[in-house]
Amino acid sequence: MERNVKLTVAYDGTDYHGFQHQGRSDRPTIQSKLEEAIATITKSPHRIHGSGRTDAGVHALGQVVSFTTSATIPTERFVPALNSVLPQDIVVCQAEEVAVDFHARFSAKKKTYRYYLDVGPVPNVLTRRYAHFASGVLDLEKLALGAQSLVGEHDFASFQASGSSVKTTVRRLYRVDVGSLVDGLVTIEVEGNGFLYNMVRIIVGTLLQVGKGRLQPADVERILLAKDRGCAGPTAPAHGLCLLRVDY
Amino acid sequence: MERNVKLTVAYDGTDYHGFQHQGRSDRPTIQSKLEEAIATITKSPHRIHGSGRTDAGVHALGQVVSFTTSATIPTERFVPALNSVLPQDIVVCQAEEVAVDFHARFSAKKKTYRYYLDVGPVPNVLTRRYAHFASGVLDLEKLALGAQSLVGEHDFASFQASGSSVKTTVRRLYRVDVGSLVDGLVTIEVEGNGFLYNMVRIIVGTLLQVGKGRLQPADVERILLAKDRGCAGPTAPAHGLCLLRVDY
Numbered sequence: 001m002e003r004n005v006k007l008t009v010a011y012d013g014t015d016y017h018g019f020q021h022q023g024r025s026d027r028p029t030i031q032s033k034l035e036e037a038i039a040t041i042t043k044s045p046h047r048i049h050g051s052g053r054t055d056a057g058v059h060a061l062g063q064v065v066s067f068t069t070s071a072t073i074p075t076e077r078f079v080p081a082l083n084s085v086l087p088q089d090i091v092v093c094q095a096e097e098v099a100v101d102f103h104a105r106f107s108a109k110k111k112t113y114r115y116y117l118d119v120g121p122v123p124n125v126l127t128r129r130y131a132h133f134a135s136g137v138l139d140l141e142k143l144a145l146g147a148q149s150l151v152g153e154h155d156f157a158s159f160q161a162s163g164s165s166v167k168t169t170v171r172r173l174y175r176v177d178v179g180s181l182v183d184g185l186v187t188i189e190v191e192g193n194g195f196l197y198n199m200v201r202i203i204v205g206t207l208l209q210v211g212k213g214r215l216q217p218a219d220v221e222r223i224l225l226a227k228d229r230g231c232a233g234p235t236a237p238a239h240g241l242c243l244l245r246v247d248y
Numbered sequence: 249m250e251r252n253v254k255l256t257v258a259y260d261g262t263d264y265h266g267f268q269h270q271g272r273s274d275r276p277t278i279q280s281k282l283e284e285a286i287a288t289i290t291k292s293p294h295r296i297h298g299s300g301r302t303d304a305g306v307h308a309l310g311q312v313v314s315f316t317t318s319a320t321i322p323t324e325r326f327v328p329a330l331n332s333v334l335p336q337d338i339v340v341c342q343a344e345e346v347a348v349d350f351h352a353r354f355s356a357k358k359k360t361y362r363y364y365l366d367v368g369p370v371p372n373v374l375t376r377r378y379a380h381f382a383s384g385v386l387d388l389e390k391l392a393l394g395a396q397s398l399v400g401e402h403d404f405a406s407f408q409a410s411g412s413s414v415k416t417t418v419r420r421l422y423r424v425d426v427g428s429l430v431d432g433l434v435t436i437e438v439e440g441n442g443f444l445y446n447m448v449r450i451i452v453g454t455l456l457q458v459g460k461g462r463l464q465p466a467d468v469e470r471i472l473l474a475k476d477r478g479c480a481g482p483t484a485p486a487h488g489l490c491l492l493r494v495d496y
Contacts, residue, residue, distance in 0.1 A: 010372070011373055012373040012374055012376070059373070059374060079370070083370070088371075089373055089376075091370050091373050092370075093370045121341070122258070122327070122331070122339050122340075122341045123336075123339055124258070124309070125258045125259055125307070125309070125336075125337055125338070125339050126258075126307060126309070126377070128336065128337075129374070130374045
């Protein structure tokens with residue numbers, strides 16, 4: 001009997017070349033490590049599907065993958081069995097049996113990303129693997145004000161890596177929340193029905209320009225309307241980004 | 249003219265064999281990296297004094313070191329110059345010129361340590377380098393209640409690594425604060441006028457037993473009175489511990 005299994009996975013992306021296979025064994029990816037672990041515990045090869053790629057250096061606390069299997073291992077054994085063979089920087093948080101038509105990528109309704117900003121006077125050594133050190137003074141109120149222009153359904157063409165090609169650049173963001181300062185860290189959480197390539201990192205890079213006073217909060221709407229990548233801010237570094245959750 | 253310089257230093261201790269020199273070049277220590285960096289920017293060897301050792305794997309956000317120098321580099325240049333040559337996991341946060349009789353170790357009046365506990369259902373991949381994963385359910389109220397018995401002046405002989413020899417095992421703790429749960433992390437902060445070898449780690453290991461229900465909050469006072477290391481809980485792992493600040 002084939003089962004469809006959904007795994008919720010967390011990883012520290014620092015030492016990986018992104019989520020997806022590169023076709024090169026000298027470039028470890030999250031996907032290759034997970035497939036190796038599944039093969040080890042089930043004694044047969046499996047191909048997994050992720051909710052989407054994450055770039056090299058990007059982390060996840062709630063990435064979702066799915067795969068079909070005829071292995072007899074009980075679903076509740078997947079978490080301890082996989083974690084016992086995975087490296088320490090990849091952790092399976094949950095395993096569930098799901099309907100046969102569930103697909104981690106095509107069934108996804110909503111994704112939430114979190115970007116960690118280190119706003120201390122010097123880089124924090126403990127959070128430096130997952131927080132981007134934003135040197136200089138940031139006006140968090142202005143940054144949060146600029147963020148609000150992005151909520152709702154918009155054409156995010158200005159916030160897509162140049163050279164990408166997709167059918168439509170219209171996406172809906174349900175929230176762009178700037179958290180309060182805790183222990184030198186500020187988080188920006190972005191929840192939406194879909195994301196263009198590098199979209200969250202370009203949003204954060206643009207909001208940082210607002211926080212630094214190089215752009216005004218009202219400029220964010222102007223940038224949206226321009227539908228031109230050249231108008232938005234730089235792409236914020238990968239290592240500050242984390243895929244927080246995927247909703248189905 | 250000789251100056252006495254005080255540096256406030258942060259480090260991720262994961263990849264170091266503790267703060268203090270080991271007399272072996274194949275075992276990098278925080279002290280050896282700092283002395284190398286100071287030698288590089290001043291072009292002469294210097295010996296630094298730390299406020300105290302930290303064990304292998306222990307971190308710091310506010311370790312203090314001092315050294316005398318006849319180098320002409322202005323005090324305010326030490327921070328950028330040292331950080332430009334130090335590895336990324338050691339950061340100098342502040343440099344000040346201090347009185348000639350200041351000594352990082354002997355002038356210290358108070359130290360504060362923070363212990364990070366990861367109380368999630370599975371280990372958090374992002375905080376795993378500096379938070380100890382405490383598996384199983386923890387009763388944080390009981391843990392905090394047990395912690396209060398430790399505040400004040402006590403003989404902490406039960407909370408000292410066996411085999412240590414010091415003149416007196418009496419120390420004063422000003423506070424032992426159990427923080428509230430934030431994003432799966434709980435912190436225990438311990439502030440005192442001095443600490444015995446492994447004292448904070450044994451305190452945390454004992455409080456974890458209280459949180460897990462293997463000891464009652466009232467047992468902490470009984471353990472103090474016993475003056476016997478064998479009565480306290482196990483030594484919590486080094487990587488959860490961080491030297492937060494030293495007061496003078």
